[in-house]
Amino acid sequence: MANKVKQLWADGKVVVNGWLAIPSGFSAEVMAQCGFDSVTVDIQHGVQDYQSMVTCFQGMQAHPVTPMVRVPWNEPGIIGKVLDGGAYGVICPMVNTKEEAENFVQYCKYPPRGTRSNGPIRAGLYGSSGNYQATANDETLCIPMIETRTAVENMEAILDVEGIAGVYIGPSDLGFSYGLVPKLDRDEPEILKIYDKLLKECDKRGIYPGIHCSGPEGAARNIALGFKLVTLLNDSGIMAIGARSWVAETRKNSGGKA
Numbered sequence: 637m638a639n640k641v642k643q644l645w646a647d648g649k650v651v652v653n654g655w656l657a658i659p660s661g662f663s664a665e666v667m668a669q670c671g672f673d674s675v676t677v678d679i680q681h682g683v684q685d686y687q688s689m690v691t692c693f694q695g696m697q698a699h700p701v702t703p704m705v706r707v708p709w710n711e712p713g714i715i716g717k718v719l720d721g722g723a724y725g726v727i728c729p730m731v732n733t734k735e736e737a738e739n740f741v742q743y744c745k746y747p748p749r750g751t752r753s754n755g756p757i758r759a760g761l762y763g764s765s766g767n768y769q770a771t772a773n774d775e776t777l778c779i780p781m782i783e784t785r786t787a788v789e790n791m792e793a794i795l796d797v798e799g800i801a802g803v804y805i806g807p808s809d810l811g812f813s814y815g816l817v818p819k820l821d822r823d824e825p826e827i828l829k830i831y832d833k834l835l836k837e838c839d840k841r842g843i844y845p846g847i848h849c850s851g852p853e854g855a856a857r858n859i860a861l862g863f864k865l866v867t868l869l870n871d872s873g874i875m876a877i878g879a880r881s882w883v884a885e886t887r888k889n890s891g892g893k894a
Contacts, residue, residue: 640702655870657682661695668699676704712743731780734793741799777801783809802844821854835862
């Protein structure tokens with residue numbers, strides 16, 4: 637299976653990414669049919685675990701979405717394991733230095749570029765005739781998160797690490813690191829200045845910047861800024877927004893009966 641994220645980026649397109657916090661293969665299957673280019677299982681802040689990640693991947697497999705994962709931390713065991721489970725992209729939180737970025741790439745890549753252990757028990761399904769190892773280093777995406785003041789200070793050194801395909805902004809933690817209220821769609825001048833610098837530095841290096849958004853309005857704003865991957869909240873958030881809206885509309889239109 638070709639990596640749709642890579643293809644869209646090569647074509648100059650923006651990737652629209654879904655996000656799974658709910659540990660359910662059925663909800664993953666539903667999300668995979670909604671038009672997303674990629675869908676990311678969140679095992680950092682979602683209530684997912686490794687087994688539910690595999691179940692979500694199985695639910696999505698019949699649909700043309702690229703499966704990705706946000707891992708809990710920059711640690712070789714879980715990074716290798718999600719790749720073995722079939723992830724085509726790994727988003728890694730709290731990458732703050734060049735050394736941490738280099739370690740992340742090492743954990744994601746097979747030798748000679750990296751130190752990933754061989755054992756793609758399920759990922760082989762995404763390769764051709766046992767040829768997964770020959771293509772994995774090129775097809776799997778390393779996407780560190782820049783979400784702290786320290787990471788911003790080390791931005792250029794992080795982006796210079798060979799093997800990084802993209803970076804991912806965590807707006808809540810980034811703002812929190814600067815003493816601001818944690819939220820997704822940011823408009824503070826100091827944060828927008830960071831975005832501007834990141835976008836320019838990524839463009840210089842052919843690296844694709846992504847960002848977490850609270851919905852379509854924030855996504856459109858970030859696309860206009862130059863982000864190349866936008867995540868539309870998450871499955872539980874989308875469900876809650878829809879449910880609240882429908883309940884409120886029903887009560888409003890009930891003539892006081894509900």
